[in-house]
Amino acid sequence: MQKTVLITGATSGIGEACAIQFAANQYKLILNGRRLDRLEALKEKLVNKYGVTIISLPFDVRNRQHxxxxxxxxxxxxxxxxxxxxxxxxxxxxxxxxxxxxDDWDTMIDTNVKGLLYVSKAVTPLMIKQKSGHIINIGSIAGKEVYEKGNAYCASKHAVDALSKAMRIDLLQHHIKVTAIHPGAVETEFSIVRFKGDEASAKKVYEGYQPLTGEDVASVIYYTATLPPHVCINDLVLTPTRQADSYHFNKS
Known part of the structure; x- marks a missing residue:
């Protein structure tokens, strides 16, 4: 039976790579993003290439009512x-x-923590009704370690880690899996956003080693989502081969 996957933040980076990965494997897709033009362009591309059924669902995860x-x-x-x-x-x-x-702190907390909570709270009753489901939360290596000048971002991703553990316990009785994926360095728009459009500073983050790509992370996400019903990957950290943790890189 064809399965349905809802992906938030699907218009770039890991989210877009997930949309492509699941479309290629004939899932029905509900794609969320704030940028409707990108959302519609992605939908058109995937429908034309893979013949899948897709609904675009534009909303800002920070807005509870929306x-x-x-x-x-x-x-x-x-x-x-x-x-x-x-x-x-x-x-x-x-x-x-x-x-x-x-303002940066508010945006990160509203998106990374409250947004995750809102979407999960809205979708969970649907999964409870069908007595099955899988929630995959995208955290970060910053949710495992705190690094200099990471302050609120690290705090928000530590919250994702804690929420994933709590959700896993509370939803156990409803046969709902909860997986937390914590990537290390991934070269997407992430650093450009972090440095507020300063592409030179963003580029330096990935110099001297080969970072992960959105496709790398999407393939791991897809793997966790396609295991047998009785198997759940609870918590997974992935990094480039030349990254050990938030601090240690082997750069040439």
């Missing part, structure tokens, strides 16, 4: 969501605690 209204607006035959990939997230700024922007 999240719940969007999920409720889905046609009944699309409400059997088998997999939720909570991918929407971002980092803003690399400033020391005393110099960091409060």
């Amino acid at each position: 999240v719940f209204d969007a999920i409720e607006s889905l046609p009944e035959d699309w409400k059997s969501i088998d997999i939720l990939i909570n991918n929407a997230g971002l980092a803003l700024g690399r400033d020391s605690f005393e110099n960091a922007s409060l």
Whole structure:
């Protein structure tokens, strides 16, 4: 039976790579993003290439009412969501605690933590009703370690780690899997967003080694989503071969 996957933040990076990976394997897709033009362009590309059925669901995960209204607006035959990939997230700024922007902090917490909570809370009742489901939360190696000038971003990803553990326990009785994926360095738009469009600074992050790609992470996500029903990957950290943790890189 064809399964349905909802991907937040599907218009770039890991989210877009997941959309391509699942479309190539004939899943029904519900694609979320704030940028409707990118969302529609991605939908058209995937429909033309793979012949899959896709619904575009534009909303900002930070807006609680919009999240719940969007999920409720889905046609009944699309409400059997088998997999939720909570991918929407971002980092803003690399400033020391005393110099960091409060607006940046609010945006990261509202997106990375509250957005994940809102979408999960809206989708969970649908999974409970069907007595199955798989929630995949995209965390970060920053959710395992705290590094200099990471402050609120690290805190937000530590929250994703904690929430994944809590959700796994609470949803156990409903036969819902919860997987947390924590990537290390991935070359996407992530650093450009973090450095607020400063491409030179963003590029330096990935110099001297081969970082992960969005496709690398998507392939791991797809693997965790296609294991037998009785098998769940709870927690997974992946890095480039030349990265050991948040601090240690082998750069040439």
